[in-house]
Amino acid sequence: MSEATSTLEGWYALHDFRSIDWTAWKAADDEERAGALEELHNFLQEWNVLEQNNEGSTAVYSIVGQKADFVFMHLRETLEELNALENAFNKTDFAKYTIKAYSYVSVVELSNYLGSGDGDPKANPAVLARLQPILPKSKYICFYPMNKKRDLSDNWYMLSMEERREMMRSHGLIGRSYAGKVKQIITGSVGLDDWEWGVTLFSDDALQFKKLVYEMRFDEVSARFGEFGSFYVGGLLNEQLFEEMLKL
């Protein structure tokens, strides 16, 4: 048996993709729409306060294309908190005008491929900041789930630790060349959702997603072992932009 990679886990993640039910939104009267917007406003405020207190983080983005209209990406300490917040949101009047499009449950993950240093890694503030990250509020987001292959000839999980480490080193080098341009948050989802990882990228230039993902396609770990799900891409929504999007 190959040696399993040890991982560190941080905050749990819920990517909650929704579409707007435009027919219902347009059929509502002004008072109903104002009430729904007020509830949305209250939730956005609550999530802001929570983030300021370092108890979690939320990012809100519109989604381009027909897969969804927007996404709430939530990070919280526990699965229970994520569950409670989605239930609370589902009970709002605003949620009545949304249709669930897709969701993804995972947990922020760091692996020890490139060394984990001495002592308790969670006592290291830099490691803790990566495990419990405040989500960037970059202009654009890109999310997709992925697996590493388990085919007979290309089985990531049958490779030795050394072989995997070597490939991850090359992966990390490509990634590092995008420092300052793309920020990645890797969330593990083995046993939690349908794929093995969620990849969430943030950038102020959407073209950098294409450049980075394309370059990685030629790197062995992605070229040989990567399997990818659907891509979701969109732009940052603050309260004002959200209201503009909903304006009739």
Ligand code: VOV
């Ligand atoms: C923005 C750039 C960027 C950078 C700097 C970066 C670096 C690193 C490092 C140093 C490490 C290993 C240690 C750790 O930190 O966990 C990883 C780990 C990982 N990555 Fe990565 N990655 C990036 C970006 C980046 C992208 C764009 C993708 C998607 C791949 C693609 O082809 O579409 C990805 C995937 C992953 C995954 C699935 C893992 C976990 C693999 C496992 O088997 O456990 N990643 N990644």
